[in-house]
Amino acid sequence: MAKKGTNAMPCAEHRFADGHVETESVLLDRLRALGGEVRRPYELGSVEQDEEGVTLTMTSGEKLRAACAVGADGMHSTVREAAGIGFTGSTYAESFVLADVTMDWAPGPEEVSLTFGTRGLTVVAPLPDGRYRVVATVDDAPATPDPAFVQRLLDERAPGQPEVTGSTWSSRFRVHHRVADRYRNGRLLLDGDAAHVHSPAGGQGMNTGIQDGYALGHAIAVGRLDAYEAQRRPVARRVVAFTHRMTRVATARNAAARAARNIALPLLGHTAVPQRLATELAELNYR
């Protein structure tokens, strides 16, 4: 079994300047303790399967042979493409800004702020060392949002609350909602964002991929590879549908829809909905 997804390409882009590096090193230590290894840099160029196994050709020319291959290679999965598996869905119109900034932020580091505004959704979440992560929907985001851009954005959406002093990392991205038509074609299998992508609303993408990995490990161990798709694809469809609804509610432009949302949300806070929402977002209902 060759596990791909070894970070040859946009690793630096994905590596946020915070606890992600620490998390990655904890996971790597555990993988090594179990006898596994991650090879870097290693970029998969092409995959071919035959009756006996798969041949993975790296961009360096090196070839690997394995019984099967798991594409854990993200949204633009080479393995999914090689397997000829469609990725059905579409892309949201809004672009998102993501910036880790240092700032004086009036609400302080003890809470996450979520603001629904006429111009878009804004989330400010505290990070270690006096930094904050700002995520916002905007009509047209710059490639690298600088501190001045973030200051203007927050001045407009949370007036009087921010004083941005610097930025440690920033980016823009578009959000897709798609699910792979199948999770397996012969000896090629998909896991994580290679199999499903959706809005970050609710922060479920990584957790869904980790649960995929666990289910796939079990399916391989007991020799029931088809059980993997049957178990996990319905979960991805549900997560995608759920985050799609949340995104539509959060980014509503229509004045009547926004007014209804703004009235309903505080009322729902006094019902059982927040508890159900927390269980859904934590994915504890899929155990």
Ligand SMILES: Cc1cc2nc3c(=O)[nH]c(=O)nc-3n(C[C@H](O)[C@H](O)[C@H](O)COP(=O)(O)OP(=O)(O)OC[C@H]3O[C@@H](n4cnc5c(N)ncnc54)[C@H](O)[C@@H]3O)c2cc1C
């Ligand atoms: C703003 C934002 C906030 C988010 N917040 C959360 C959150 O709070 N909680 C949560 O659970 N999820 C969250 N997510 C989603 C989460 O980041 C993704 O679901 C998760 O990173 C997917 O992991 P993955 O390993 O499947 O794919 P990726 O993270 O895309 O990793 C794929 C890897 O494969 C490598 N690769 C690609 N092609 C090749 C190739 N040909 N050869 C070798 N290697 C290759 C890439 O370099 C990359 O390292 C968020 C996403 C965004 C955009």
